[in-house]
Amino acid sequence: MTTTLPPTRTASASRGAVTELTDHALLHRALRSGLRMAGRAVTGVALDDPCDPARQRELVRWTAGVLVEVRAHAALRRELEAAVSRAVLPGTGDDRGTASDAGTASDAALDASLARARRALLVFARDASAGAPLLAVALTELAALVDDRLDAEEAGVLPLVDAHVPAAERDRAVRTARRLLPAGQDAFTLPWLLDACHPAERVAVLRTASRSARLVLRFAGARHGRMRDAVLGLPW
Numbered sequence: 001m002t003t004t005l006p007p008t009r010t011a012s013a014s015r016g017a018v019t020e021l022t023d024h025a026l027l028h029r030a031l032r033s034g035l036r037m038a039g040r041a042v043t044g045v046a047l048d049d050p051c052d053p054a055r056q057r058e059l060v061r062w063t064a065g066v067l068v069e070v071r072a073h074a075a076l077r078r079e080l081e082a083a084v085s086r087a088v089l090p091g092t093g094d095d096r097g098t099a100s101d102a103g104t105a106s107d108a109a110l111d112a113s114l115a116r117a118r119r120a121l122l123v124f125a126r127d128a129s130a131g132a133p134l135l136a137v138a139l140t141e142l143a144a145l146v147d148d149r150l151d152a153e154e155a156g157v158l159p160l161v162d163a164h165v166p167a168a169e170r171d172r173a174v175r176t177a178r179r180l181l182p183a184g185q186d187a188f189t190l191p192w193l194l195d196a197c198h199p200a201e202r203v204a205v206l207r208t209a210s211r212s213a214r215l216v217l218r219f220a221g222a223r224h225g226r227m228r229d230a231v232l233g234l235p236w
Helices: 024-046 053-088 101-126 126-162 169-178 184-194 199-208 211-232
Strands: none
Touching: 024 053, 024 126, 053 101, 053 126, 053 169, 053 184, 101 126, 101 184, 101 199, 169 184, 184 199, 184 211
16 A cells, blocks of 8 residues: 655654654654553443444544554554664675564564454444453553553664665665555654644654645544543543
8 A cells, every 4th residue: 555654753752842754763663652541441431431423433433544544654664674684784685584583582572462452442443431441451451561662662673774774765665664564654643743742843744744644634633533532431
């Protein structure tokens, strides 16, 4: 699939202010907050917070969208690590086998945690009361694992990418990681990223957004806001 999300910038990988939708710092912030928001919401449902069918549907949509982005980001990290290997160790080609044992174990743990979250989400989609406790546990586990992985990425992977991987190679990595995303994912991803901006960042982020991204935000932004409010249990 062709996505309107432009190549990801890695230069501002810390958790400071961002100026573009493509900053890694913004993506990391959205991944952390998106998982925590879903986890808190379904934990509340498990403890008998109100969850009518409309809110249940929005919780499913939100959680499914975030899980897709977690999976896509893991694919992007693997692509970037491979690019670093090719730059630092010429002759490795496209071989992904250069990953460390620790990295392979981390990927396996993430895959298993994602699988548990997807299974729990299916139960929640059928029956909120039965599925909420399962999904709350799965999302809490996944959020902690993603936090650890992002911390390691910010400390180790992204500085090497900035130092050794040309911009064109980074762009290729992003396209490769996102090309198999479900149709319409940008209608979730772009407003979700904008939502993760601090108020002072939004003007700069919108000013630097591509025309296609602004078009998606124009038509999907209000719908995303209603979904977010439903997840938070606010009137919508």
